[in-house]
Amino acid sequence: MDSTQFGEALSNSLSSSSILILAALGLAITFGVMRVINMAHGDMMMLGAYTAYVVTDRRMLPRALNHLLGLIGIDADIDLNIFVAIPASFLVVGFVGYLLEVCLIQFLYDRPLDTLLATWGVGLIMQQSINLTFGANLVPMHLPEMLQGTPEILQGTAFAIPSLRLFIVGVTLFCLFGVYWWFFQTMSGLKIRAVVQNREMAAALGVSTRQVDSITFAFASGLAGVAGCILAHLYNTKYNMGGDYVVDAFTVVILGGMGQLAGAAGGGAAIGTGNSFIEKLLSVFTKMDSPAAMAKFFILVLVVGFLLVRPSGLFATKERSYD
């Protein structure tokens, strides 16, 4: 494996790790912290991707805005891009998550396995609604010019990492630090941790646990939306794309360890990097049909094996109640 191939693998690993971390970060909150097995998480990513499509595609929201502004006499030419799409996805999917929590999840907090079934149903409904609205075809995205190509400093070197992937790493780091800051540096984060540790006691001390639950769930869903928005700019967007990512995201969370936000980052980086490098090694040294699938297989088997040896995950907490 020469340095160019190493650079390619590194570039792939950066973007796939970022996607995994972003997808798993929301799950680390809903699943690791709130104990809700949200099987609709992947479909929320899909919603985020379609929100990005609606916001950025010239025939959709920008056209509607231009038309509206035209009605009040302003001749505008609004063009929205990924920088608008990310917060938009966050807000839209966060709102969907809020509705989901208020209408359904709140009745199921003491039945984790039932949340799995119910949210799987929610995911099915989301998929089919999007399929009926937008059709089953792939949805293309376009990138703003400043994210196309490779930064000049890196051009010609072995590490020609495209700007978009660097931007994605930046967004991931921003989200990680944002969540960290919110959970550990603010009052509302303190309340979340209090509710997680001891719901009754937190309620007795005047924390509105209902409010904390729904806000936290909405925020975690919003993170899924961001992940989906980014995913839409990297890969193809399809109404049933969620299923491809939800298993990976869960794998990251259980590899990282339940209730550990650092686990999502560590697990995501480990799986993403491992996957990219194994895939590269397989494609360089063997003549396999589909090195990507084989790499995924190896990684999943490795993770399962690792969990059998160390069931509490990478960043272990020795709490019996997590069983």
Place this chain on the structure above:
Amino acid sequence: MTKSAPETTVPDTHTENSAIEASGFPTGRFVVFLVLLGCLYSPAFFLDPFYRLPQFNRFLALALFALSVDLIWGYTGLLSLGQGLYFGIGGYFIAYSLKLQKAALDAGNPAFGRYDWGPDMAMTDYMFQGQLNEVPLLIRPLINIYTAGFLAVLVPTLVATFFGWIVFRSGIKGVYFSLVTQALVFAVFTIISTQRSYTGGVDGQPGLANLELFEFEFKNYFHLNLVIVTILCFFALLSFFLIQSKFGKILTAIRDNEFRVTALGYDTAMYKAFVFAFAGLMAGVAGALSVCATKSAGPQFFSIEESITVVIFVAVGGRGTLIGPILGALLVSVGQDRINSEFTQAWPIILGCLFIAVVVFLPDGIVGGLTRAAKWFNRPALDPEPTPT
């Protein structure tokens, strides 16, 4: 509080299957169970034998699959989201056999009969497309249906035993267990669906030969139906006796409070591994029967959707009852078939709503709901015998 016997004052959280229930063979319930199982033979006499009957055969195989999930989930409290692994392994063994037989019949090589295997045996279509030179060595003996059938039962059982033993030894349970099983079946799915020249890839193995056992070819779906119903009844009765035995009581006790069972000195990991292996065996048989019924196999056996759909069969019918999963599998499958043919687009939404409705309004399924309703109507009489389901 009444002043009656103490067991009537115990809160009955798990319907009639609670481990607290006094032992003794429930003859009434057994008779009802037998009658209901016997009813499964009847549809074959009035269903359209060319279109409806093969479908019904597939639904029966799914019912057996659901029964296996019910044993580990409903009775032992282990929600496996990867039961499709065992179903798929069982199915693919039979599929290889029937596919190779089909290829041998199509090739019409007089030197090779339907069951002969060797280096120059006929290759299947996907092997041709995958540009293999000959049938891979390990796949060759599968052309013999007896070898394949034996492996279709043995391999899922062994895999489940091995996996279950390690998983339960290392203390993985609850949600972790569900997700680990899911990760495993997903790993296998990625392999099966991409190794086209060996497994048929995403297209799977359609267009199989008819099953032929003891020189009797199952051309007629009616005969196949008799075999499938009989096997289903056999496993249902086996499960019934398993649940009634002391072993079964310990399983439900593990579901209700595992720590207490451990404290009483039982090795819960062994019990769980055993029932998981037994469920793996049943799922393997179900997969084999499903392939015989539909004459096709595909990687969707290993998909996450398939495994979760079966869990839903169990949840709709009633977890922790034996007739529930069979009922749930038949009802949901028939519903899916009918609605799919009328409004193709609406089925996923209806299925999604069904998931939510069952979880929120009917957590113990149709059978559990009926039992509760029956109990509610019989309120005034303090009847110590639970209502038969």
